[in-house]
Amino acid sequence: MDEQNRPTNPAPSGPVTYGDLGQIAGRPRWVLPVTLLVLVAAAAVDLVTFHQVLLLALDETEKMIWAAVVGFVVVAIALSHYTGLQARQATNARNVPGARLTAWLCLLVWAGLGLMAFLFRLVVAEPSAAGASFDVDVEALTETPEDHSQTLSALLFLALYLGTGVISGLAGFLRFEPAAKQYGRARARLTTLARRRAESGWLLTGAREIQGAIDRERERQEEERIRTEGEYQALAQRLKREARTLLHTIRGRQRAAAGPAHPAGPDPIPEGDTA
Numbered sequence: 001m002d003e004q005n006r007p008t009n010p011a012p013s014g015p016v017t018y019g020d021l022g023q024i025a026g027r028p029r030w031v032l033p034v035t036l037l038v039l040v041a042a043a044a045v046d047l048v049t050f051h052q053v054l055l056l057a058l059d060e061t062e063k064m065i066w067a068a069v070v071g072f073v074v075v076a077i078a079l080s081h082y083t084g085l086q087a088r089q090a091t092n093a094r095n096v097p098g099a100r101l102t103a104w105l106c107l108l109v110w111a112g113l114g115l116m117a118f119l120f121r122l123v124v125a126e127p128s129a130a131g132a133s134f135d136v137d138v139e140a141l142t143e144t145p146e147d148h149s150q151t152l153s154a155l156l157f158l159a160l161y162l163g164t165g166v167i168s169g170l171a172g173f174l175r176f177e178p179a180a181k182q183y184g185r186a187r188a189r190l191t192t193l194a195r196r197r198a199e200s201g202w203l204l205t206g207a208r209e210i211q212g213a214i215d216r217e218r219e220r221q222e223e224e225r226i227r228t229e230g231e232y233q234a235l236a237q238r239l240k241r242e243a244r245t246l247l248h249t250i251r252g253r254q255r256a257a258a259g260p261a262h263p264a265g266p267d268p269i270p271e272g273d274t275a
Contacts, residue, residue: 035174038168053117079113080169083103085173110165
């Protein structure tokens with residue numbers, strides 16, 4: 001083969017056998033409920049943290065604030081989770097096209113959302129008890145206990161946001177493979193069909209054995225009937241011969257006793273009668 005026609009794609013390294021479904025390995029069944037529980041816990045933490053931020057940013061009713069909080073939480077959890085999913089696809093031996101770019105986009109959007117919320121939580125002060133006005137601490141010339149509390153609150157939000165994001169991303173990265181789940185369903189269905197086939201085969205074998213026994217019994221009875229009829233016919237022929245011999249003997253004696261004046265009568269049992 002010349003250099004121009006030589007394939008450019010190298011052969012895959014490692015013990016990968018294409019078409020071997022046995023290489024698809026899934027995770028135990030308890031992984032999915034635990035993953036969902038972790039995601040729900042992460043969403044609950046994000047609800048609290050985003051509620052504190054949006055309470056300072058939005059001058060709306062409590063229902064509208066909670067609606068915005070739920071939306072932010074869903075977006076943040078979805079971004080981090082799909083970052084892990086696409087990272088898993090990008091690191092897979094059979095790389096999915098566009099998975100790496102999608103993972104980076106989700107990661108950047110998730111990080112930008114968290115950074116903006118952190119900066120807002122760090123800069124905007126708590127509302128005063130008298131009204132709903134906000135004090136923006138732009139020129140932090142002196143440090144007060146309120147400043148320390150606001151900074152610590154912002155850092156706590158950042159830590160919780162990063163923690164829930166990492167957990168959600170890991171849940172996506174270690175997510176149960178859909179292909180493995182489909183393979184497990186196919187194997188379970190195949191096992192069920194194989195069991196039903198074995199049961200049907202056993203029933204069919206039993207039915208065939210019963211039918212064979214019936215056919216053999218029918219043949220035996222037919223042979224017995226033919227043999228019995230033959231014996232009956234042989235017995236009838238023997239009885240006829242004995243009766244004919246006996247009658248001939250009796251008639252011979254009668255003719256001898258009567259003399260030639262009495263002619264011989266017809267044979268009571270003809271020779272051709274075999275019935």
